[in-house]
Amino acid sequence: MKKLFSLTFATLLLISCSNDDDPQPGPNPPEAYEKGILITNEGPFNNGSGTITFVSEDFATVAQNIYRTVNGKELGNIVQSMGFQDENAYIVVSNSAKIMIANRYSFESVDSIKTGLVNPRYFMGDAGNKGYVTDWGDPNDNSDDYVAVLDLRTNAIAATIPVAFGPERMVSYNNKIYVAHQGGYGQNNLISVISGNTVESTITVSDVPNSMVVSGNSLFVLCGGNPSYTGNETAGSLVKIDLSSGQVSNTYSFGATEHPSNLTMDGTNLFYSLDGKVYKLNSSAIALPGTDIISGFFYVLQAKDGLLYATDAGDYASKGSLKIFDLSTNQQIQDFQTGIVPGGIYFNE
Amino acid sequence: MKQNCFHIILAFFLCTLSTYAQLDSIQQLPEVLLTDSKFVHFSKGFKLEKLNDSIIERNATSLTETLRYNSSIYFKENGSGMVSSPSFRGTNAAQTAVIWNGININSVFTGQTDFNTISPLNYDEISIRSGGGGVQYGSGAVGGSIHLNNTFTFEKIDTTQITINHGSFSTIGGNASTTQAWGDHYLNVGVDFISSENDYNYIEKNQKNKHGEFLRFAAKVNEARRLKNGIATWNSEYTYNDRNFSGSLNTIGKDKYKDLSTRNLWQLHQTFGAFDAKASVAHLFEQYRYFPDSEKQLYDEGRANTFIGFFQSEVLLQKKFRINGKVEYSYINAEGDNVGENSRKTLATVLLLNHKVSDDFSYGLNFRKEFLNDFDNPFLFSADAKWKVSKNYALRLNGSKNYRIPTFNDLYWYAGGNHNLQPETSYQVELGQEFWFGKLKADLAAYFISSEDLIKWIPGNGGIWEPVNITKTRNYGVEVTFDYSIKLLNQHTLGFTANYSYTNAEDLEKEKQLIYVPFHKAAGTIQYNYKTLMVYFQGLYNGEAYTTTDNSSAVKGYKVFNLGTEFTIPSNPQITFGIRLKNMFNVYYENVAYRPMPSRNIQLFLKFNI
Numbered sequence: 001m002k003k004l005f006s007l008t009f010a011t012l013l014l015i016s017c018s019n020d021d022d023p024q025p026g027p028n029p030p031e032a033y034e035k036g037i038l039i040t041n042e043g044p045f046n047n048g049s050g051t052i053t054f055v056s057e058d059f060a061t062v063a064q065n066i067y068r069t070v071n072g073k074e075l076g077n078i079v080q081s082m083g084f085q086d087e088n089a090y091i092v093v094s095n096s097a098k099i100m101i102a103n104r105y106s107f108e109s110v111d112s113i114k115t116g117l118v119n120p121r122y123f124m125g126d127a128g129n130k131g132y133v134t135d136w137g138d139p140n141d142n143s144d145d146y147v148a149v150l151d152l153r154t155n156a157i158a159a160t161i162p163v164a165f166g167p168e169r170m171v172s173y174n175n176k177i178y179v180a181h182q183g184g185y186g187q188n189n190l191i192s193v194i195s196g197n198t199v200e201s202t203i204t205v206s207d208v209p210n211s212m213v214v215s216g217n218s219l220f221v222l223c224g225g226n227p228s229y230t231g232n233e234t235a236g237s238l239v240k241i242d243l244s245s246g247q248v249s250n251t252y253s254f255g256a257t258e259h260p261s262n263l264t265m266d267g268t269n270l271f272y273s274l275d276g277k278v279y280k281l282n283s284s285a286i287a288l289p290g291t292d293i294i295s296g297f298f299y300v301l302q303a304k305d306g307l308l309y310a311t312d313a314g315d316y317a318s319k320g321s322l323k324i325f326d327l328s329t330n331q332q333i334q335d336f337q338t339g340i341v342p343g344g345i346y347f348n349e
Numbered sequence: 350m351k352q353n354c355f356h357i358i359l360a361f362f363l364c365t366l367s368t369y370a371q372l373d374s375i376q377q378l379p380e381v382l383l384t385d386s387k388f389v390h391f392s393k394g395f396k397l398e399k400l401n402d403s404i405i406e407r408n409a410t411s412l413t414e415t416l417r418y419n420s421s422i423y424f425k426e427n428g429s430g431m432v433s434s435p436s437f438r439g440t441n442a443a444q445t446a447v448i449w450n451g452i453n454i455n456s457v458f459t460g461q462t463d464f465n466t467i468s469p470l471n472y473d474e475i476s477i478r479s480g481g482g483g484v485q486y487g488s489g490a491v492g493g494s495i496h497l498n499n500t501f502t503f504e505k506i507d508t509t510q511i512t513i514n515h516g517s518f519s520t521i522g523g524n525a526s527t528t529q530a531w532g533d534h535y536l537n538v539g540v541d542f543i544s545s546e547n548d549y550n551y552i553e554k555n556q557k558n559k560h561g562e563f564l565r566f567a568a569k570v571n572e573a574r575r576l577k578n579g580i581a582t583w584n585s586e587y588t589y590n591d592r593n594f595s596g597s598l599n600t601i602g603k604d605k606y607k608d609l610s611t612r613n614l615w616q617l618h619q620t621f622g623a624f625d626a627k628a629s630v631a632h633l634f635e636q637y638r639y640f641p642d643s644e645k646q647l648y649d650e651g652r653a654n655t656f657i658g659f660f661q662s663e664v665l666l667q668k669k670f671r672i673n674g675k676v677e678y679s680y681i682n683a684e685g686d687n688v689g690e691n692s693r694k695t696l697a698t699v700l701l702l703n704h705k706v707s708d709d710f711s712y713g714l715n716f717r718k719e720f721l722n723d724f725d726n727p728f729l730f731s732a733d734a735k736w737k738v739s740k741n742y743a744l745r746l747n748g749s750k751n752y753r754i755p756t757f758n759d760l761y762w763y764a765g766g767n768h769n770l771q772p773e774t775s776y777q778v779e780l781g782q783e784f785w786f787g788k789l790k791a792d793l794a795a796y797f798i799s800s801e802d803l804i805k806w807i808p809g810n811g812g813i814w815e816p817v818n819i820t821k822t823r824n825y826g827v828e829v830t831f832d833y834s835i836k837l838l839n840q841h842t843l844g845f846t847a848n849y850s851y852t853n854a855e856d857l858e859k860e861k862q863l864i865y866v867p868f869h870k871a872a873g874t875i876q877y878n879y880k881t882l883m884v885y886f887q888g889l890y891n892g893e894a895y896t897t898t899d900n901s902s903a904v905k906g907y908k909v910f911n912l913g914t915e916f917t918i919p920s921n922p923q924i925t926f927g928i929r930l931k932n933m934f935n936v937y938y939e940n941v942a943y944r945p946m947p948s949r950n951i952q953l954f955l956k957f958n959i
Contacts, residue, residue: 047600077597138641140645229764317864318898319897319899
């Protein structure tokens with residue numbers, strides 16, 4: 001159980017941290033963060049604040065802790081993820097139970113949402129002034145998980161949709177939201193399909209669906225499988241769902257003790273990480289495990305325009321890094337320092 | 350029979366009084382005997398500091414506070430009253446052993462003692478033994494050990510003490526104890542209690558400490574009987590803590606922790622000619638319940654029973670050679686929601702030698718070998734010497750190999766526990782100098798500790814954290830203590846104590862200072878007495894401590910001052926009352942990042958000596 005995190009961290013390690021990087025005072029041009037890469041850094045687990053790192057598109061500028069630089073205040077404890085809608089970035093701060101809203105280009109604070117959230121995980125914007133937020137509720141209670149529907153005009157929760165436990169990442173396709181139920185502190189094996197304010201259907205996939213990408217008319221769901229400590233270890237798998245029928249069309253299995261994660265896509269190529277390696281697969285002709293192209297233990301991966309962005313969280317108690325690889329040569333071309341536990345890679349264009 | 354009835358009545362008194370009180374019994378006992386006799390005889394070349402009652406009473410909210418203000422030990426306290434772990438000479442939280450009447454009481458699960466769960470008033474004597482004590486005290490005595498001792502005597506005593514106190518943040522506390530010695534009997538019974546809303550303001554933050562309520566209750570019974578050729582003793586204590594864990598500057602506290610422990614030790618001490626033999630049996634019980642949400646009844650639980658039996662024999666030959674041999678068997682059985690049910694059996698043999706070459710010079714050699722463990726059985730040794738060079742100056746020297754065995758959490762935690770862990774090992778040397786000039790006493794110690802195979806939880810495959818023997822550290826530092834008192838005029842005295850420590854503790858792989866080990870720490874107290882009036886002023890400086898392993902962030906250094914006074918009514922010396930003003934300058938400080946410590950607060954107390 002990942003109660004390890006709460007208990008072990010609280011009572012044993014007591015790892016914690018204050019914040020930071022020296023603030024860089026002085027005015028910033030409003031579009032300081034317009035073109036480039038944004039990294040959300042969870043921050044130290046027990047105490048302290050997460051941060052956001054900006055790396056410019058040309059890799060010439062790196063700015064740490066941009067939200068605090070601009071606004072003079074901190075984001076909160078465990079910056080879990082970030083989502084965008086129109087001009088705004090919605091920064092999900094899980095342990096502080098809130099969403100901080102900032103202009104995605106200037107990072108000037110716009111608003112915050114502090115009521116109705118318990119343990120928010122991910123945000124997904126949708127057309128029509130709607131945003132969806134997955135929320136575990138009490139992580140030790142598997143029956144109170146929900147997806148909150150935000151009204152982005154008022155930044156208030158308009159509705160909550162009860163869902164199966166452990167809702168995590170989301171993708172949207174054809175006005176529907178697909179929610180992967182990775183399983184919170186436990187394990188689950190579902191995708192919820194949300195339309196409007198209701199769960200239209202659920203699709204059973206394999207255990208621990210941890211990442212998803214949409215390719216054409218297909219949804220690829222990478223399932224990590226149950227880890228060995230559960231006593232019911234299951235193999236990881238890549239599940240392909242036909243989005244027109246909502247049915248699983250193929251399940252490709254990994255070895256019995258292989259637990260992949262971090263599915264990402266660039267063009268027709270899929271990438272994922274497994275046991276200290278990054279693998280590449282052709283989405284139209286899947287043969288597991290694919291080709292191993294890069295070595296390294298990465299926390300998250302994001303492929304885009306011929307490059308692979310990968311974060312290294314190090315010992316989770318010091319500053320991490322963002323490494324950028326050229327996918328034509330599989331060679332590392334950049335290495336930037338980030339904040340503590342870089343857990344999300346996003347792009348401003 | 351009469352005595353037995355008396356015991357039963359007292360035991361009953363103890364149970365019924367359990368809602369209030371406790372106390373400390375602090376008698377100036379003549380010919381006081383320690384239940385842990387080897388403590389004195391085989392630590393000559395080590396730095397020993399004894400905290401007397403009046404010092405303890407000034408900082409008696411918790412053992413954390415007692416030691417923070419009166420020793421070089423640094424505490425990482427997760428907000429006032431919350432989880433508190435020590436760093437002794439820069440070592441980790443599981444490398445300080447807490448020894449109750451000679452028995453190591455560090456948790457089977459975490460390997461450490463939460464110093465906020467211990468009432469400092471439950472003991473007759475608290476001593477700090479710096480440096481490696483692995484041979485005598487087993488696992489975890491690396492940085493040093495804290496000794497919580499109950500003493501006894503057979504000289505007639507009949508004292509009872511009751512203290513009640515009330516302070517800021519709805520804090521109430523009390524203690525009561527009685528000590529009776531008559532004929533061949535000694536009996537000491539006491540209870541102690543503190544409860545607090547703990548809802549202090551975060552200075553200049555417009556926030557309050559929420560969800561930080563705590564309650565601690567402790568009770569003790571200590572009994573001794575003189576037999577024909579020896580003494581039989583029984584020490585017993587019970588502690589219960591119920592704490593909500595507070596939030597921080599940017600998080601909301603939700604979780605809660607309840608823990609309970611009982612400790613019992615029976616010893617039979619017999620003298621056979623030149624031999625002094627002691628047979629002991631001990632039982633320790635610990636139980637914790639962690640509630641992720643204090644509003645709900647869901648919790649994770651762990652329980653452990655430890656049975657210890659040991660036999661030791663000591664002989665003093667030609668008044669010079671003191672030899673102590675000990676065989677100890679312990680059986681631990683622990684069961685927890687996150688660790689399953691496991692047990693451990695250990696057989697340890699210990700040989701302690703002390704040779705008093707002259708009145709001014711003695712040295713010691715000590716060995717320990719363990720058997721039956723699941724991992725490599727450590728062989729530990731230590732050597733120490735003390736040389737009193739002149740009447741103003743003495744030298745101490747010691748060196749030792751120590752260890753810390755993996756805890757049940759390290760070995761069996763679900764998920765991540767690693768069955769292949771080995772003990773952490775450490776080597777150290779220390780040179781100490783002691784000076785006396787009239788009423789001035791000073792101590793200067795320098796040490797070096799090299800540790801390897803330190804257990805660290807790191808993320809493994811599949812994002813699961815697991816402990817591995819990976820870290821190597823090197824610690825060195827200096828500690829200075831001063832003690833001085835002066836008689837000013839008739840009945841006016843001024844006392845001064847201070848300590849300073851420099852601690853360099855480096856992770857050798859990263860070449861960085863360990864997190865939460867400040868380079869500098871200092872504390873001091875000035876005390877003024879006039880007849881039955883006492884006033885003291887106490888200060889603590891805690892230097893900046895890094896909070897990230899790359900030393901990129903730190904929690905700021907701080908200075909906190911306390912002022913206190915107490916007065917005993919001359920016409921009725923059984924009554925003493927006083928005031929303590931803590932954090933008198935209302936300084937904002939954090940001990941752990943983002944967890945502010947209490948604002949200015951006040952405590953009133955009233956003490957009856959009957």
